[in-house]
Amino acid sequence: MTRDNGAILVCCGPGYNGGVGLVCARHLKLFGYRPTVFYPVKSNMASICDSLSRQCESLDLPFLSYFPSESHLIQDSYNLVVDALFGFRFKPPVKDTFASVIETLKKVEIPICSVDVPSGWGAESASPDGLQPELLISIAAPKRCAKLFQGKFHYLGGRFVPRTLEQKFDLKLPPYPGTDCVVELKTQKSTEDEKPDDTGE
Numbered sequence: 001m002t003r004d005n006g007a008i009l010v011c012c013g014p015g016y017n018g019g020v021g022l023v024c025a026r027h028l029k030l031f032g033y034r035p036t037v038f039y040p041v042k043s044n045m046a047s048i049c050d051s052l053s054r055q056c057e058s059l060d061l062p063f064l065s066y067f068p069s070e071s072h073l074i075q076d077s078y079n080l081v082v083d084a085l086f087g088f089r090f091k092p093p094v095k096d097t098f099a100s101v102i103e104t105l106k107k108v109e110i111p112i113c114s115v116d117v118p119s120g121w122g123a124e125s126a127s128p129d130g131l132q133p134e135l136l137i138s139i140a141a142p143k144r145c146a147k148l149f150q151g152k153f154h155y156l157g158g159r160f161v162p163r164t165l166e167q168k169f170d171l172k173l174p175p176y177p178g179t180d181c182v183v184e185l186k187t188q189k190s191t192e193d194e195k196p197d198d199t200g201e
């Protein structure tokens with residue numbers, strides 16, 4: 001994706017996963033992309049999400065006042081969707097406002113990038129009722145459900161886990177290259193793609 005086609009829809013949920021989405025939208029704007037935010041339910045968490053939302057407003061990020069009901073309206077307007085609706089505290093089935101949002105997003109034909117946990121999945125398990133993103137960005141440590149991720153790209157971000165915590169929970173985190181704050185992880189798909197073509201051609 002280049003900045004020329006940098007129109008990105010960032011969908012933010014009512015919890016801290018949504019807060020991460022608001023930070024993501026702000027950084028996308030600062031890096032020259034054109035994010036639009038969908039943040040329908042103000043966080044019932046600490047006021048930090050309110051200030052994150054205000055920071056987006058101060059950068060003149062547009063906020064959708066409603067969610068397009070048709071998936072083609074999304075793919076005609078954006079090149080990527082960031083799914084920051086729900087993270088590891090989602091409890092199925094999806095309720096209220098977000099049920100139709102997730103149903104619409106399941107039909108879009110542009111890439112979806114999910115933050116920490118694909119929305120509609122539990123932290124421990126995948127769900128056919130949830131999104132099937134092309135890209136998953138795990139925060140701090142991949143959640144158990146990431147083992148069932150079938151998309152093309154998986155990154156780990158959040159180089160802030162103390163060694164003591166990593167050892168205590170036996171997280172086996174990969175090393176981050178140099179001073180990078182993200183590291184690419186292998187996926188089932190990337191491992192398969194690396195296998196030599198055994199058709200003998």
Ligand SMILES: NC(=O)C1=CN([C@@H]2O[C@H](COP(=O)(O)OP(=O)(O)OC[C@H]3O[C@@H](n4cnc5c(N)ncnc54)[C@H](O)[C@@H]3O)[C@@H](O)[C@H]2O)[C@H](O)CC1
Nearest residue numbers: 014015016017086087088089090091093094095116139140
């Ligand atoms: N170290 C880390 O991994 C960190 C992760 N972070 C991010 O924060 C989320 C966890 O945030 P939390 O607020 O605890 O939970 P969620 O954002 O997943 O959602 C809670 C929110 O959603 C509502 N809800 C739950 N189930 C449903 C449902 N079925 N239908 C509708 N609404 C639902 C619930 O009521 C809450 O309001 C984690 O995934 C990371 O993305 C932090 O940044 C800190 C570090």
